[in-house]
Amino acid sequence: MIMPRGQQLLLPANPWFIWGSLITALALNMLQNMGLWGRAAWAPDLVAVVLVFWAIHQPQRVGVGTAFLLGLAMDVHQSALLGQHALAYSALSFLAIxxxxxxxxxxxxxxxxxxxxxxxxxxxxxVALRLLGGDIFPGWTVLLAPAIEALLWPVVTLLLLLPQRQAPDRDANRPL
Structure with missing residues (x-):
């Protein structure tokens, strides 16, 4: 594949780092839902951001099945309608791939x-699945969450590509 102009050649992604980042995002999402601001409608979904990142950068390793399992974990944690996050994450992963x-x-x-x-x-x-399940409309602040997630995209890209940008063998005469 021809590289876009000015783009750095990256090392292969470590599978342990991929899964570690997904589990870390899941843990941060759970902590955010429990303590920081609760289940605010405007709160960003960190699992969705990291899942989309890896589905775009490593589609052969992170796919719809991974998204479904992470969604079930979020559903169980939030005591939500079982499958709503699983369906949303699966659709998100499918579109990202x-x-x-x-x-x-x-x-x-x-x-x-x-x-x-x-x-x-x-x-x-x-939101549509929650409304079909009989929940009330969370308000228009729910539209802030995707905007915050899009604003987090450059930060997540910088952090998650950092290990791939390092030289495998550091040498003063051969920078990568």
Whole structure:
């Protein structure tokens, strides 16, 4: 594959790092729901951001099955309608895998603008499932969550690509 101009050649992603980042995002999501601001409608879904990142950068390792399992874990944690996060994360992962070849050609801010509709659709799907289950409308602040997630995209990209940007063998004469 031809690399886009100015893009750095990356090392292969370590599977332990991928799974560790997904589990860390799940733990941070759970802590955020329990303590910081509770289940605020505007709170960003960190699992969704990290899941989309890895579905775009490593679609052969993180796919719809992974998204489904993470969604079930979130459903059990939130005592929510079983399957609502699983369906939303699965759809999110499917859409991210569908655009993974195209999105990598853009700069990181442009990528954030392109993943924003994915986050909006996932949140709308969760709200629709909650409304069908008999819950009340959470308010229009639910539209802030996808915007915050899109704003987190550059930070997540920087943090999760950092191990892949390091040289495998450090040498003063051969920078990577």
């Amino acid at each position: 569908g655009i993974h070849r195209r999105i990598l050609w853009f700069s990181v801010p442009s990528q954030a603008a392109q993943v924003l509709p994915l986050f909006v659709s996932a949140h709308l799907l969760v």
